[in-house]
Amino acid sequence: MYLTKEEERMCNGELGKGMQEAINLLIAIGDAYDAEKMIPISRAHAASSGQEGDLYFVELLADGGARCRVPTSTNPVYDIPFFHRLFEILKYEADVARRVMEAYKRVGAILSWSCIPYMAENIPLYGETVAFSESSATPYVNSVIGARTNREAAQSALAAGVIGKTPEYGLHFKENRKGTHLVKVEATLKDEFDYTLLGYYVGKQIGYGIPVLTGISKQPNTEELINFCAMSNVPGAISMFYMPRFTVEASTVEEAFQGDIPEDKISVTDHDLKQVYGELQTTSGKIDFVMLGCPHYTLKQVEEVAGLLQGKKIHDGVSFWVCTSATTKTLAEKTGYVDVIEMAGGHVVVDTCIDEPCWAVYTDKVGMTDSPKCAYYRRFKEVRLGRLEDCVETAVKGK
Amino acid sequence: MKPPSRGNRGMKNSKISLKCHKIVGGYGEGEALVSHEPICFYLTDPKTGIVREKDHELAGKNLANKVLVFPSGKASSVVQIDGLFKLASHNVAPKAMIVKDVETVLIVSAFLVKVPLVDRLEKDPFEIIHTGDFVEVDAEKSQVTVTKRDTK
Numbered sequence: 001m002y003l004t005k006e007e008e009r010m011c012n013g014e015l016g017k018g019m020q021e022a023i024n025l026l027i028a029i030g031d032a033y034d035a036e037k038m039i040p041i042s043r044a045h046a047a048s049s050g051q052e053g054d055l056y057f058v059e060l061l062a063d064g065g066a067r068c069r070v071p072t073s074t075n076p077v078y079d080i081p082f083f084h085r086l087f088e089i090l091k092y093e094a095d096v097a098r099r100v101m102e103a104y105k106r107v108g109a110i111l112s113w114s115c116i117p118y119m120a121e122n123i124p125l126y127g128e129t130v131a132f133s134e135s136s137a138t139p140y141v142n143s144v145i146g147a148r149t150n151r152e153a154a155q156s157a158l159a160a161g162v163i164g165k166t167p168e169y170g171l172h173f174k175e176n177r178k179g180t181h182l183v184k185v186e187a188t189l190k191d192e193f194d195y196t197l198l199g200y201y202v203g204k205q206i207g208y209g210i211p212v213l214t215g216i217s218k219q220p221n222t223e224e225l226i227n228f229c230a231m232s233n234v235p236g237a238i239s240m241f242y243m244p245r246f247t248v249e250a251s252t253v254e255e256a257f258q259g260d261i262p263e264d265k266i267s268v269t270d271h272d273l274k275q276v277y278g279e280l281q282t283t284s285g286k287i288d289f290v291m292l293g294c295p296h297y298t299l300k301q302v303e304e305v306a307g308l309l310q311g312k313k314i315h316d317g318v319s320f321w322v323c324t325s326a327t328t329k330t331l332a333e334k335t336g337y338v339d340v341i342e343m344a345g346g347h348v349v350v351d352t353c354i355d356e357p358c359w360a361v362y363t364d365k366v367g368m369t370d371s372p373k374c375a376y377y378r379r380f381k382e383v384r385l386g387r388l389e390d391c392v393e394t395a396v397k398g399k
Numbered sequence: 400m401k402p403p404s405r406g407n408r409g410m411k412n413s414k415i416s417l418k419c420h421k422i423v424g425g426y427g428e429g430e431a432l433v434s435h436e437p438i439c440f441y442l443t444d445p446k447t448g449i450v451r452e453k454d455h456e457l458a459g460k461n462l463a464n465k466v467l468v469f470p471s472g473k474a475s476s477v478v479q480i481d482g483l484f485k486l487a488s489h490n491v492a493p494k495a496m497i498v499k500d501v502e503t504v505l506i507v508s509a510f511l512v513k514v515p516l517v518d519r520l521e522k523d524p525f526e527i528i529h530t531g532d533f534v535e536v537d538a539e540k541s542q543v544t545v546t547k548r549d550t551k
């Protein structure tokens with residue numbers, strides 16, 4: 001791969017050990033894909049996770065004096081003091097999380113701790129070259145926004161944020177952004193929940209590829225698209241998709257396939273979505289807690305929860321959680337939604353995700369969620385799956 | 400099982416040298432462990448290196464200190480990287496990895512734990528290399544050397 005004078009200096013360690021590690025990782029990736037050069041990026045999103053591998057690399061960069069050259073946001077970890085008040089957290093795990101969060105701060109990242117940073121803290125525009133990890137953020141910025149990113153790992157995205165560049169390969173080229181699978185949606189998509197099932201089904205059917213979805217009659221809203229992105233990357237690896245007319249990069253099916261429309265197509269029926277639902281739900285009985293906000297809830301979804309809980313009380317035996325970003329919670333507090341949820345006995349919690357060790361207390365419990373992703377990676381015993389309103393209703397009734 | 404030491408090969412010593420493409424540099428040698436299915440390092444026992452994934456071709460086999468030959472990685476970036484990282488911190492990571500289809504997450508995983516990673520062998524690795532062969536991966540020289548087990 002061709003390196004500029006400055007890149008060579010980084011590579012030789014002249015700009016510090018942190019920069020050297022970062023560029024060496026990008027060079028390994030570039031070499032693997034036969035990239036000819038590095039290209040500048042305008043922003044990055046590092047899917048920090050608070051686990052040991054994450055800690056190792058971010059500390060390596062921070063200790064080596066690296067600082068992000070472009071805005072670089074972070075994925076959920078967890079608010080240690082907040083969870084310490086509620087649950088027991090192993091000292092070792094809390095130490096790892098604390099060190100991860102401190103190291104991202106030292107490296108100059110935007111401490112968004114959110115899996116949907118493209119909504120508020122770090123928003124790419126159409127055509128921007130970026131490096132976004134987080135399997136649900138990658139397809140959103142590629143498809144809904146029309147920015148260009150490869151499917152990055154947390155570390156390659158962080159390295160790109162530190163260097164301000166990424167190797168030029170894959171989805172940075174238009175010819176690699178063409179559709180691979182034609183998906184005919186025959187199912188009725190009523191709401192956000194149906195889009196979670198659609199995403200899961202499409203990801204499972206295709207595995208790896210760029211689906212082009214037709215047959216969707218109504219413009220999906222932001223939350224529906226966020227859900228589609230997140231869920232299609234649970235059983236599959238979908239870094240980009242097209243819904244011609246509704247996503248920005250192609251207005252027709254022909255354009256999405258760059259003229260190369262495949263003969264085979266996959267169809268999705270109501271029956272298929274029902275089956276996905278049946279596969280993911282392991283119980284329909286009594287629950288111990290409700291977990292909403294995987295991916296993080298938007299302000300609109302927090303408002304919806306507050307609306308449904310207005311004047312109601314969550315059942316004594318049920319804990320009720322809504323995960324969102326600090327930005328959204330601040331606004332939800334100002335607007336009064338958080339008060340309503342807390343009055344009803346629920347919690348709005350920031351900076352975290354069900355996949356974090358702070359939820360270990362639920363290992364033997366039964367949870368209900370509106371997220372197939374949360375159900376799939378479940379860290380609890382049994383899972384009930386339902387629409388947002390069903391989750392709230394069940395929380396109030398206790399069963 | 401202890402990998403044969405370098406001094407052991409000899410007798411009928413049929414060695415095959417193959418050119419490859421370096422992704423993550425370094426040198427690693429050991430007994431080959433071949434998987435025709437993609438591998439997720441998270442689904443191994445981090446203390447021993449034994450594959451825990453039910454129904455996997457390598458279920459119950461140990462990948463510690465082996466030269467791992469497999470088609471590609473799989474699973475989310477977070478779990479894959481954490482999985483290999485945990486193996487390496489218990490000194491039971493593979494010594495080197497030879498793959499067919501490489502993707503970013505696997506590159507990052509190998510880079511972090513400094514395990515040599517190569518692809519594009521000049522011949523199909525699944526035809527040339529079998530479990531138990533002795534394999535030297537010199538990523539810096541873009542060379543893989545295979546000593547067949549049945550020649551000893």
